[in-house]
Amino acid sequence: MILLFDIGNTHSHIGLADGRRVLKQTDIPTRTWFDGTAAGLVKNFAGAARIEGAALCSVVPRATPRVRQTVRRLWNPEVLELNPATLGGVGIDYPKPRSIGPDRLANAVAARIHFGAPVVVVDFGTAVTFDVVDAQGNYIGGIIAPGLAAMTDYLHEKTALLPKIRIREIKSVVGKSTEEAMLIGAVQGYRGLVRELIESLKLQLKAKKLPVVATGGYAKLIAAKMPEISAVSRDLTLEGLRLVWQAR
Numbered sequence: 001m002i003l004l005f006d007i008g009n010t011h012s013h014i015g016l017a018d019g020r021r022v023l024k025q026t027d028i029p030t031r032t033w034f035d036g037t038a039a040g041l042v043k044n045f046a047g048a049a050r051i052e053g054a055a056l057c058s059v060v061p062r063a064t065p066r067v068r069q070t071v072r073r074l075w076n077p078e079v080l081e082l083n084p085a086t087l088g089g090v091g092i093d094y095p096k097p098r099s100i101g102p103d104r105l106a107n108a109v110a111a112r113i114h115f116g117a118p119v120v121v122v123d124f125g126t127a128v129t130f131d132v133v134d135a136q137g138n139y140i141g142g143i144i145a146p147g148l149a150a151m152t153d154y155l156h157e158k159t160a161l162l163p164k165i166r167i168r169e170i171k172s173v174v175g176k177s178t179e180e181a182m183l184i185g186a187v188q189g190y191r192g193l194v195r196e197l198i199e200s201l202k203l204q205l206k207a208k209k210l211p212v213v214a215t216g217g218y219a220k221l222i223a224a225k226m227p228e229i230s231a232v233s234r235d236l237t238l239e240g241l242r243l244v245w246q247a248r
Contacts, residue, residue: 088247106240
């Protein structure tokens, strides 16, 4: 079995995989790598599984050595850290490869192997990020826009009368309350943003058909009424780590 770690600023997404797929996953707070409680959480998650290796990607450099130390102390397996030097499954055609978030590289690998090339990953997180793999199978860059929650929270924080909202689908295109109006602008307007960027990418890549894989917290909601999105994959980053481990 292989342990997989996607270390984010707030949460660390952890998976357990075999040679074919991610079998299960969970989230733990990233702060637990610093307060001494992560080891117990990871050990409980792995259970009786025989850990033969681990693969990680991290956007929190301070946490990376702690993840390595914890895994080695518990099982002492080989630990692979995803970066441009260890990447397998896609090439890189980008001026400064080290500046690419390793989670974005993992997403690109999983999308490329499962959906071919060219392909685009849209990650609906704190920001919405588009990662692009060209027809030659190379990661060539992406797009970053404000995230859905960040956008609506900003409206609430910067205006006296606009409430904080729980993001969800609204059937109407005319809001009958302030909250409904905000939700329509956020959810349906956001689909318009994503749709326009996908169309622009099709032109740039000269692709009549362009697979688009969505991941992240709001992926399922936004993709629900967007035929332009080919698939939703919650565990895309973990699957990319699994594939990179296998290709090492």
